[in-house]
Amino acid sequence: MENYNEIKQSEKGAWLSLAAYIVLSALKLLVALAAGSQALLADGLNNSTDIIASAAILVGLNISRRPPDSNHGYGHFRAETVAALVASFIMIAVGLQVLYQGIHKFVQPELATPDLAAAWTALFAAAVMFGVYMYNIRLSRKLRSSAIEAVAQDNRSDALVSIGAFVGILGAQFGLPWLDPLTGTVVGLLICKTAWDIFRKATHDLTDGFDAGQLELMKATVAEVQGVELIKDMKARIHGNNVLVDTTVLVDSRLNVVQSHDITEAIEDQLKDRHQVSNVLVHIEPL
Template sequence: MKNVEWKQRAEAGALLSIGVYLLLAACKLLAGSLAGSDGVKADGWNNLSDVIASVAVYIGMKIAQKPRDRNHPYGHSRAENISSLLAAFLMMSIGIDVVISGAGALLHGGKADAPDWPAAAVALASAAVMFLIYTVNTRLARRTNSTALAAVAKDNLSDALVSVGAAIGIIGAQLEWLWLDPLAALIIGAIICKTAWEVFMETAHTLTDGFDEKRLAVYREEIAAVEGVRDVADIKARTLGNDIVLEVTIRVDSRLTVAKGHEIADEVERLMKKRHNIRSTHVHVEPEARVDRQG
């Protein structure tokens, strides 16, 4: 299947998450209020924060597909990163609010009455739905190499586990552990804050051109093994949206012709594209003898 078609499916996956999150958030906030469950209401707020994140990812995907122009010679790929950063701040604000509410309920000794059983059923049904969405989005993320959609998929799995936790809180409250439901709300709020912090740190690392040293070491080793490459003098990489841009300086025999040096550079580019799906590899060729004399 063509890459463009999979990109469209990735967008559909983001839209699916938005629709499901909106439905679940409405159901949980309503069920939590009617059943008197702080845990389920907190889970509903969690899903509402996920709507924000998914909308940001979808908008970022659309902007990132715009072709490069005079003001954006590298394209618009980092739009996904900007939208993720905004989503992290919004998620953190919701998480802090949920934590404060849960802590307040705990300090007052929990609720006087246990939440009703239907709230637990809503939480468990939500967990099943979110696990299904996680499976779909994980598959799409792998097909499209979309880091943004992969992050959404991880959040889907986290939400499934959070819903299970909310159900456990209700069951515990029914067993007269009335403090367990607000405790579940407090933990859910903490999970929202943790997820927001992780999204922020990962996005900030990307926007400041951070890159995994272990992956760079793999690239260096493979390029050094290409026939005609005497040494890899320098290598660095950055992430632009879902794409990796690699810059490498190789040393070759100074007696080679310009055409032969160009062939070796082309082989390096093909290798990185084939093995790691790197969109762009910029190869600078230096003569080995000249570098040695300067050293």
């Protein structure tokens, strides 16, 4: 039940990002068209993809809260990871489009200098997104939510993108009109980079990948449990915002069932308390 409540709290961060992206994308696109800024236009298109990505994350989080059923004995927690994967595809498609437009404008630059209003709009958007990032990164750490952590990383990238747009537009005011489309190209690269990072993390989790260093720390914790003679095997995987661990340990063959069971409970308690593991399956074998 605690995991489901945490997912519901995570939705607050996704809703905040969605609202911010809707307002800022509309503002940027309108100002960009009026001021003639390629960099701000690219930034606005970036936020428009973030609307879709945030919506996908919300759908994934909502599905993740569904309880286990006959076909999903472990629950639906991985739905949020699938949503993140879908969002990465959307982001890379638009990122490539923005990159193409930026390069085209750079090769054939427009001599018109963007209005300074575009620069102040970009700077305002950067401040807003940095505030959203701070909220979401704190929320992700509190709830240990990988989905909201990904949202927060996207928020931070958007803040940096807007700062880059501000610099490019400001530079164009000093007789460097090519700097604005150049910044638009950089924005496209940043969108693609963010999409790649989300894709890599999502596919890593969906294929049961797990950090080897963290697994070694868990093994050290289990080895400290009184009664554990040897760790024969230990595996871990990510299931949504949950960590699942399977381990086989060797104990003294003279122990009875109750004593062996006490060791399994001690292992479970230590992994849950020290490593925030959601579910532990311990198999006991005699030494």
